[in-house]
Amino acid sequence: MQIESISQQFFRVFVSVTLVLLGLSLPLITKADSVHVAVAANMQFAFEELKGEFKKQSGHDLKGVFNSSGKFVNQIKNGAPFDVFMSADMDYPTVLFHEGFSDVPPKIYAYGAIVLWSNKFKDLRGWQAIIQDSKTQKIAIANPKTAPYGREALKTLKHFKLDSIAAPRLVYAESISQVNQYIYSGLVDLGFTAKSVVLSSEMQGKGVWLELPKESYTPIAQGVIVLRHGREKAGNVSKQFYEFLSTVKAKEILQKNGYTVP
Structure with a gap:
């Protein structure tokens, strides 16, 4: 009986420890968070390179949708679930910021x-x-x-x-x-x-x-902004991508694609 009791105790401890370890590792094995980005059409080709580098550095996916900046503004105001908006100018994201669609002012990521x-x-x-x-x-x-x-x-x-x-x-x-x-x-x-x-x-x-x-023509200062939806649904990753656009590697990609950078 004593041997069986010890075996049972060992089994219970083993199962408990295993469950704890699995619980601790869940964030590592779950699917990486993805960020939905509204991308101004001029950025279509450069975005693919940015997307690849961001995935390489962070492990997170970017899902881009391409259109004119003005159309995106209307879609965002009507509830489109975008996390980040990469505009072709600073005017559109500034409007969204002032109207409460973001908590942080937009910044210039490229010219x-x-x-x-x-x-x-x-x-x-x-x-x-x-x-x-x-x-x-x-x-x-x-x-x-x-x-x-x-x-x-x-x-x-x-x-x-x-x-x-x-x-x-x-x-x-x-x-x-x-x-x-x-x-x-x-x-x-x-x-x-x-x-x-x-x-x-x-x-x-x-x-x-x-x-x-x-x-x-007026220099085309292109702005990026983390939207309210992005803060609420994918806050850490959205902010990570927002900050990534100011890194040396991101700027190299942008310059290679014909942009000047701040």
């Missing part, structure tokens, strides 16, 4: 540049003459009401006094992503897009592009 891109022309160095030429029928631009890159592209046209000439030829797209589709497919003669697009591995060597003078 974007505008380029003119074409899959039809062989040389864009005379781009102003090309826009004025009656043979140029369609020019793609992101909707300036919802896409900061479209808004700044209009400023460039106005700066060079080309706005009235270009106006009847402009084809408005939902976002930079759609602008890229129009240009790449040849549905338009040329279009205004983000420098990060033409530098991406997917688009390098396709068509010709020309970076537009920075003095012709």
